[in-house]
Amino acid sequence: MIVGICGSPRKQATEHVLREALNMLEKMGFETNFFTVRGKKISFCRHCDHCLKHKECITKDNMYELYPLLKEAKGIVIATPVYNGGISAQTKAVMDRCRALVAAxxxxxxxxxxxxxxxxxDRIGGQELAIQQIMTFYILNGIIPVSGGSFGANLGAxxxxxxxxxxxxxDEEGFRSLRKTVKKFAEFMKKFEVEKQN
Ligand SMILES: Cc1cc2nc3c(=O)[nH]c(=O)nc-3n(C[C@H](O)[C@H](O)[C@H](O)COP(=O)(O)O)c2cc1C
Known part of the structure; x- marks a missing residue:
């Protein structure tokens, strides 16, 4: 299963392109789940360290809908709107609240x-900086980061x-970068499944 996480509080551009990505993956045979921060209560991590002692997050909000999806997922697609040259605060809150999962x-x-x-x-409004933040989250949690490769999707979509x-x-160029990234992501997903079975 692949979980797509939308870090936009609106039903607009970010949600649209994430749904397109998940549709492409469904057509390739993957099961997908869509999760959005829109209309949800997802508090900031308050660094209380409850999770280190009790192996769960003390804040019982809508993150508890995402936790089981993340557990089941073999692939993760994070889609964020760019706010002030980086990810949205909502996307960052989701990432920080994952500390409880790693603590357990x-x-x-x-x-x-x-x-x-x-x-x-904007055409050049901080997309790659935002993606870099997502990639950093992946790397430091042991998630294999995948882009669409050079010539169009250097860091992702x-x-x-x-x-x-x-x-x-x-945005035709944007969709080209999405197709390239989804293709590479699907290749990696399939390769890892085969290796895990061997
Ligand atoms: C608080 C805030 C900060 C933003 N900062 C940027 C920015 O740094 N660069 C940019 O190109 N667009 C910026 N935008 C515009 C959004 O990235 C853009 O409208 C995007 O499509 C929003 O995603 P959505 O359509 O899913 O809501 C900002 C919007 C908001 C609300």
Whole structure:
């Protein structure tokens, strides 16, 4: 199973392109689940260290809907809108709240495969900086980070929305970067499944 996490509080460009990515993966034969921060209560990590002692997060909010999806998932797609040249605060809250999962099991995320999508209002608005933050989260949690490769999707899927849903739908280059990234992500997912069975 692949879980797609949308870090936008709106039903707009980021959600649209993440759903497109999950549709592509479904067509390739993967089971997917969509999770959004929109309308959810996901508090910041308050660094109380409860998770280190009790192996669970003390804050019982909507993160508890995502935790089981993350456990089951072999692949993770994080999609964020670009806010001030980086990921949204909502996306960061999700990442920080994953500390409880790692506190309970150091290998919780190990060998899962991850890709990233960033959607900005400007053509060059910080998409790669936002993706870099997602990749850093992947690397430090043992998730294998995958991009679409050079010549179009260097760090992952990057979109220029012009601040509208219609804008992102017209971003042909963005969709090219998405197709390339999804293709590579699917290749990695399949390769790891075969290796794990051997
Ligand atoms: C607080 C805030 C900060 C933003 N900062 C940037 C930015 O640094 N660079 C940029 O290109 N767009 C920026 N934007 C615009 C959004 O990235 C853009 O509208 C994007 O499409 C929002 O995603 P959504 O359509 O899923 O809501 C910002 C928007 C907000 C609300």
């Amino acid at each position: 099991d150091r290998d919780f995320f190990s060998y899962k495969v991850g890709m990233a999508i960033a959607v900005a209002g 990057t979109f220029w929305s012009k601040d509208t849903l219609e804008g992102v739908k017209k």
